[in-house]
Amino acid sequence: MQVSASDVPELTRSLAAALDGGAAVWPVPEAGLPGSPIDVDDRVALVVETSGSTDAPKRVLLSADALTASADATHDALGSTGQWLLALPGHYIAGAQVIVRGLVAGTPTVALPSGAFDPAAFAEASARMLDHVPHYTSLVPTQLARLLDAAERDAFVGAALRSFDAVLVGGQALAPAIADRADAAGVRIVRTYGSSETAGGCVYDGRPIGDTRIRFVDGRIELSGSSLADGYLDDPARTAAAFIAERGTRWYRTGDLGELDEATGRLRVRGRADDVMISGGVKVVLGEVERAVRRLDGFDTAVVVAVPDAEWGERAVVVVPGGVGDEASDLARLREVTDASGLGPAARPVRLVVAEPWPVLASGKPDRRAITTLAADA
Template sequence: MKPLRRVRAADVAELTSALREALGGGDAVWPVPDAPGVETGAGRPPQPGEVDDDVALVVETSGSTDAPKRVMLSADALIASADATADRLDGHGRWVLALPGHYIAGVQVLVRSILGGGSPVLAADGPFSAEAFAAASARLGADAPRYTSLVPVQLARIVDRADRDAFVAAALRGFDAVLVGGQALAPELAARAEELGARIVRTYGSSETAGGCVYDGRPLDGVGVRIVDGLVELSGPMLAEGYLGDPERTAVTFPTDRRGTRWYRTGDLGELAADGRLRISGRADDVIISGGVKVVLGEVERAVRAIPGFAGAVVVAVDDAEWGQRPAVTVADAAASAGLVELAAATDAAGLVPAARPVWLLRLDTLPQLASGKPDRRRLASLLAESAGTASTPGTEDSARRAN
């Protein structure tokens, strides 16, 4: 056993130093947010003082669709992930850190920077902005490949600003790769970024895989992908040791097959195309039964996001006395002028069943987010439930406008 050291994620220099020591066999690191009590709040077990010798990092999941989990990662897993990323890109390079250091995507920017022989450039001391991001990129230098990692909402802010700010546009073009993950990237947003000259790399992975391990649908070297009962399972040297203090969940989530290969059951629905690319349909726990028909909310969201102005739209379920549950759309965009008729047409055009047509549209000034930058789906579901309870029967354009 060895000590588990808590480090404030906002102190990037201290966290980078602690991670460097952990990668070399030193004390394990647990990056925590600045808000006091967050890591020991309601529903979370108390913090242990020690972990197994193999553990280098404990990182808490974002909890966007489930209660947060504490994932244990070894130094070997973190290094394997970072090296595989470098092999897929243009080698180790310099990074702009634009993500919270207490989530795996932010941690991996630090690990990749350490293995690249340097430290990351911090995008901002406060809330994320396109201007601060561009200023940070100017401090990277040009002596090594230039990278950054973003979630879609950050990329959207940069692209929106780049349309009218040449400095921001040049900064975005100046990266050898812009990794985008955490949630599905809307095709419209990706196309806008690429038109500005950005090299966008869509990443798929999680804390349990030490970050992204499938890039643009193709697994990194050493990563195995299979589909079991419609669920995506992943293998490779970057898999986590398991969940801190939860051996039962660990055993279920990380099974070992007869050949001795250890797999991670992601909980995501997906399929492998003929060319070997992985396509994610949505979360298994986001499948609803509407009028006796299965509807994957992730597929509804993908169809809706193809509509101009809806690139950041989020689809959640609302209860319905007749159908059981129906899809509902939340959006925060002044340009999102389409209504329910257009949303239904989009899902029809995507080949989805009629039960997939959204029946509620809630427009908000901003969508609530988790600290990771992902949309807070539980909060959105609550807002939609409140809206549905105060407006008329869903399913008409009139009710959608009253829900604004």
């Protein structure tokens, strides 16, 4: 049945029933939708729609076993169960999984009011959490950055952020500058990697949690484990393309390129497999360019996209929110940092575009398709 994600008590009750063998739940952002049946296998507990930041949205089918395995793996990785604060939309996996973790832990989930993220509301909600259990929350990098900004002006926000035993940060790459600020502020962050198809984060700080396994096929990350989804709703072709079985093991073929860091053995995500441009005959992974650019002060939210170029075929363009960059003074710095990262001339940004307003999805992630269109038209 469809449940409004903004109605957290009802969504929580529906998810509890689904985990116990009841009807599957499909959280939707719109309020007031009538409950309707979903024609899915009895083992499915949750239907969650992907954000569609780089591809057409998909409706992912997750079993109660997968959701519970993910929640248990998270608590094992963090050291214990605890109480969770919901700061993300409940119709995306990161938000729904916060509720599931609370149900598995047997603690009431505290939720922020619906609407735009507000650091003051986050601090007020954290003050309502139980005293005798660990406190956890899950954020996207933009939310963490806003909390750190607010903490510099308001000691109450800073104390609230530090009160969490762990702050999971995922959904997109975390800029080193934001991670450094969090560390300096005494905030314990855990970088997560995963997707709706893995019931949320399944790699924490570069290491798999639970029984998750990682492998690489032609540079692309593939994942296996108990938290894998059953597939996609009414889309057998996509299901067959994304989920494969080999020698009794199911693997999910992500859309990301990656490798294991030789020094640490941790997973390093290089970028999206579909975000590889050919510039002057040279393959350039835009995620690596973006990672280099984000090392510059003030560019921790920058997005790098490819645009057509008559001479090179494609060139990289850096797009930032309004008030961040000035092309005349900053483009040279952007080129210097990409050169210093060893990415080569083909990776040098050709333009800096300032976007106002900043295109984002409901999940808080940058809307890369809209940003690419904006960059191409600039």
